[in-house]
Amino acid sequence: xxxxxxxxxxxxxxxxxxxxxxxxxxxxxxxxxxxxxxxxxxxxxxxxxxxxxxxxxxxxxxxxxxxxxxxxxxxxxxxxxxxxxxxxxxxxxxxxxxxxxxxxxxxxxxxxxxxxxxxxxxxxxxxxxxxxxxxxxxxxxxxxxxxxxxxxxxxxxxxxxxxxxxxxxxxxxxxxxxxxxxxxxxxxxxxxxxxxxxxxxxxxxxxxxxxxxxxxxxxxxxxxxxxxxxxxxxxxxxxxxxxxxxxxxxxxxxxxxxxxxxxxxxxxxxxxxxxxxxxxxxxxxxxxxxxxxxxxxxxxxxxxxxxxxxxxxxxxxxxxxxxxxxxxxxxxxxxxxxxxxxxxxxxxxxxxxxxxxxxxxxxxxxxxxxxxxxxxxxxxxxxxxxxxxxxxxxxxxxxxxxxxxxxxxxxxxxxxxxxxxxxxxxxxxxxxxxxxxxxxxxxxxxxxxxxxxxxxxxxxxxxxxxxxxxxxxxxxxxxxxxxxxxxxxxxxxxxx
Amino acid sequence: xxxxxxxxxxxxxxxxxxxxxxxxxxxxxxxxxxxxxxxxxxxxxxxxxxxxxxxxxxxxxxxxxxxxxxxxxxxxxxxxxxxxxxxxxxxxxxxxxxxxxxxxxxxxxxxxxxxxxxxxxxxx
Numbered sequence: 174x175x176x177x178x179x180x181x182x183x184x185x186x187x188x189x190x191x192x193x194x195x196x197x198x199x200x201x202x203x204x205x206x207x208x209x210x211x212x213x214x215x216x217x218x219x220x221x222x223x224x225x226x227x228x229x230x231x232x233x234x235x236x237x238x239x240x241x242x243x244x245x246x247x248x249x250x251x252x253x254x255x256x257x258x259x260x261x262x263x264x265x266x267x268x269x270x271x272x273x274x275x276x277x278x279x280x281x282x283x284x285x286x287x288x289x290x291x292x293x294x295x296x297x298x299x300x301x302x303x304x305x306x307x308x309x310x311x312x313x314x315x316x317x318x319x320x321x322x323x324x325x326x327x328x329x330x331x332x333x334x335x336x337x338x339x340x341x342x343x344x345x346x347x348x349x350x351x352x353x354x355x356x357x358x359x360x361x362x363x364x365x366x367x368x369x370x371x372x373x374x375x376x377x378x379x380x381x382x383x384x385x386x387x388x389x390x391x392x393x394x395x396x397x398x399x400x401x402x403x404x405x406x407x408x409x410x411x412x413x414x415x416x417x418x419x420x421x422x423x424x425x426x427x428x429x430x431x432x433x434x435x436x437x438x439x440x441x442x443x444x445x446x447x448x449x450x451x452x453x454x455x456x457x458x459x460x461x462x463x464x465x466x467x468x469x470x471x472x473x474x475x476x477x478x479x480x481x482x483x484x485x486x487x488x489x490x491x492x493x494x495x496x497x498x499x500x501x502x503x504x505x506x507x508x509x510x511x512x513x514x515x516x517x518x519x520x521x522x523x524x525x526x527x528x529x530x531x532x533x534x535x536x537x538x539x540x541x542x543x544x545x546x547x548x549x550x551x552x553x554x555x556x557x558x559x560x561x562x563x564x565x566x567x568x569x570x571x572x573x574x575x576x577x578x579x580x581x582x583x584x585x586x587x588x589x590x591x592x593x594x595x596x597x598x599x600x601x602x603x604x605x606x607x608x609x610x611x612x613x614x615x616x617x618x619x620x621x622x623x624x625x626x627x628x629x630x631x632x633x634x635x636x637x638x639x640x641x642x643x644x645x646x647x648x649x650x651x652x653x654x655x656x657x658x659x660x661x662x663x664x665x666x667x668x669x
Numbered sequence: 670x671x672x673x674x675x676x677x678x679x680x681x682x683x684x685x686x687x688x689x690x691x692x693x694x695x696x697x698x699x700x701x702x703x704x705x706x707x708x709x710x711x712x713x714x715x716x717x718x719x720x721x722x723x724x725x726x727x728x729x730x731x732x733x734x735x736x737x738x739x740x741x742x743x744x745x746x747x748x749x750x751x752x753x754x755x756x757x758x759x760x761x762x763x764x765x766x767x768x769x770x771x772x773x774x775x776x777x778x779x780x781x782x783x784x785x786x787x788x789x790x791x792x793x
Contacts, residue, residue, distance in 0.1 A: 186735065187709065187735050187738040187739050187742070188705050188708065188709055188739075189702065189705050189706045189709045189738075189739035189742045189743060190738055190739065190742045192701060192702050192705040192706075193690065193702055193742045193743070196690075196694050196698040196699075196701065196702055197693075197694070199698065231734060231738075233731075258737075258738065258741065279738070279741055279742065280686050280741050280742055280743075280744065282689060282693075283689070283693045283694075
């Protein structure tokens with residue numbers, strides 16, 4: 174195994190011995206320093222952090238064994254080779270017991286010394302590598318992600334593997350599973366990290382504006398184009414362009430995107446000249462992209478261009494203890510924000526969190542914990558503080574990637590209400606528990622004609638949110654806990 | 670084996686150790702080792718003699734120990750042998766006589782090593 178130059182500390186109080194060792198190692202190209210006393214060895218071992226130490230046992234101030242003990246106690250992980258004039262078994266045994274990886278008897282031939290040193294360095298490198306791999310396998314944070322489950326470890330590994338390449342990445346996963354986080358991680362782990370990461374939600378932009386948003390426009394290109402404006406492709410030059418909800422892109426726009434993906438060139442709306450940029454494209458959808466191709470809603474040629482490295486994000490219900498890991502993180506954050514005392518969950522509350530199927534994934538969990546932090550206080554979150562939905566059911570049916578998703582079902586999972594709306598909405602939305610002696614009498618049943626259809630309720634609710642926000646779609650979407658694209662789609666469908 | 674031992678004590682240096690250094694290392698490195706060894710010998714012999722003069726037994730044995738180590742590194746076997754006698758507290762040899770012998774063996778080792786530096790094994 175070829176080895177890079179290492180740092181080697183020779184601990185030897187006899188200059189002739191030290192000079193012989195230094196001369197014999199010179200060909201290896203390592204950086205070599207000398208310590209003539211035990212104290213000097215400790216100082217250099219801690220300060221210089223050598224990869225290997227050749228340790229003489231007879232030192233003027235204290236023994237080499239003592240120096241080894243102190244170095245190990247201080248956390249120095251150098252490979253220590255004991256150099257001794259006494260080739261006794263006792264010395265060898267004691268050397269190994271004190272943490273030496275090998276020992277060598279003086280005087281030594283060049284080959285013996287170099288082979289012993291290189292073996293020790295190789296062993297140390299392998300041990301470091303093993304530690305790094307173990308640390309990677311057990312990590313519970315990765316860029317913006319929180320999660321230590323095996324499914325997420327696989328996601329982290331894929332992101333790391335693909336990051337260095339320019340290959341396009343296609344992220345799939347249920348709504349709320351962290352597709353934008355994954356795209357951001359791909360960018361931040363890549364050599365493009367110093368350049369822009371531009372995210373564009375294709376489903377949130379009116380189709381008439383999508384081309385201009387991606388490719389930009391020149392002044393006068395259309396009514397309202399009062400000045401030349403760069404699009405996301407230009408802004409992302411050198412970096413990463415994230416096209417979220419790519420499945421919502423109109424077919425005619427897909428043709429233009431295909432040309433851009435193939436050539437790296439594009440023409441801003443109204444421009445006469447094409448522009449060239451260096452952009453890595455990361456796309457995402459919560460639908461099954463191949464099913465979209467088969468249904469004729471997504472171009473097959475574009476699919477092949479974008480679906481180079483698939484990255485599937487697991488739903489939260491498949492992430493085991495990640496639910497609790499994430500819940501604790503959110504609780505800490507929201508408790509601080511809200512000035513609450515929460516430090517954790519009771520065991521019963523944790524069981525309820527772990528037993529729920531989280532159809533809205535991390536976004537739903539986030540909203541649930543915020544809801545708790547807003548409405549309650551205490552040292553620990555108790556089961557009774559959890560939103561009723563969690564207590565009603567565990568492992569409710571969950572959405573799967575589908576060819577024709579119901580936009581609301583996919584984008585707006587049973588999200589916990591925002592703090593201001595919480596009590597009323599929860600009370601009215603949740604089915605009532607079995608009546609108790611203290612419960613007020615139920616309302617008499619309403620006649621069937623008194624019920625509005627769900628679609629009508631949904632429409633009224635969305636329009637009310639838009640009215641409340643002065644027709645500000647992103648704010649209304651935030652209030653309702655859905656993506657703006659969902660509202661755009663709804664508005665579009667109501668116009669048709 | 671008998672011939673080996675005899676040769677070791679006939680010559681001031683062990684050709685297996687010193688010769689290997691001379692042949693495996695660039696001449697500059699070998700010469701640097703000789704100069705370092707020469708410095709060590711001068712310094713340690715003085716320490717040894719001073720310890721003898723003042724009756725400092727610890728200092729005497731420390732200097733002898735360092736001399737043995739330096740001598741072993743370059744294959745100066747006769748010098749190493751004398752130094753190890755001086756290191757041994759059970760050995761009844763007269764320290765003054767050993768100090769003189771150290772000087773003699775050091776000079777002999779240096780002379781043979783210098784010759785080796787000029788004509789390393791394998792050179793024409």
